[in-house]
Amino acid sequence: MGVMRMGYAHVKVTDMTEAKNHYNGTMGLYETHSDVTPDGAKRVFYKGWDEWDHHSVVLEEGGVGVVKYGWKVEHEADIDDIEAKARTFGLTVERMSKGDNPEIGDGIRFVTPSEHVFEVYHQATAVGTEVGTHNPEVFPRHLVGIGVPALDHSLITTGDVGTMERMLSDVFGFYATERVQTSLDDDHECVGTWMTSNNQIHQMAVIGGPQGKLHHFAFRLEDWNSVGRAADLMTMDDVPIDIGPTRHGITRGQTVYFFDPSGNRNEVFAGGYLAFPDRPTNVWTVDQLGKGIFYHDRELNERFTTVLT
Incomplete structure (x- = not known):
């Protein structure tokens, strides 16, 4: 694999x-x-x-x-x-x-x-999940805060999305589940790609921007209710929220974007469809990018396109 x-x-x-x-x-x-x-x-x-x-x-x-x-x-x-x-x-x-x-x-x-x-x-020390593997409960009884189960994915920026997409494909064996293009023609310019090697909707996404920058890294949640509860807890803890709870058109995931105390953007992410290598790639054109990123608002806020670390 x-x-x-x-x-x-x-x-x-x-x-x-x-x-x-x-x-x-x-x-x-x-x-x-x-x-x-x-x-x-x-x-x-x-x-x-x-x-x-x-x-x-x-x-x-x-x-x-x-x-x-x-x-x-x-x-x-x-x-x-x-x-x-x-x-x-x-x-x-x-x-x-x-x-x-x-x-x-x-x-x-x-x-x-x-x-x-x-x-x-390949090798990492296994310490085990908090519920174990023998007749495990569905979650730990004493979760702290949001209680995120796992790291999910990240979004980075580059000056050449196409080359990075080829690298992830040629070297890692990733395939694109979603892509943003300047047009639907065969000679399109790729301005954003969402890629994975398994059934996860994306493990790494790449969009145009400065070299070597982080847009966000994300944690997995279970469903809409978990995303809404996470937003409530962020408000209780005075966490700066970028946008959400809302939904993506790209990946169909439910989301809240927010910032850690240093200004690194985090995300909690739930949902999304199952990916398969033979599933046709969803293609979005640039004029529909607002709807693709924030399906309900259908437009990008300024922070989302300008704040990177």
């Missing part, structure tokens, strides 16, 4: 105390480890209650934006396969050793055409 899922998003925050209040107290993530980098920056590692690997979110004090993404593959041999494909694509690949990332095994690292750092690995 190759890439199974996004294993972790590693992001920077300006103040670790404020960040921990947000990601633990409001989002309900579980802290699994903390340390200090060789440069003296504080780091904290988190997982959602329904995740079994050691961590899915890493916070590093000292700025804003994304440091890197980790991608977990199904088999050890998939690492070599992706390395070969990355080199064929023209990327410079380096090996990473077990322990470079706490509780993560050997793998590879490369910089994408969008200037984001991707790491690929």
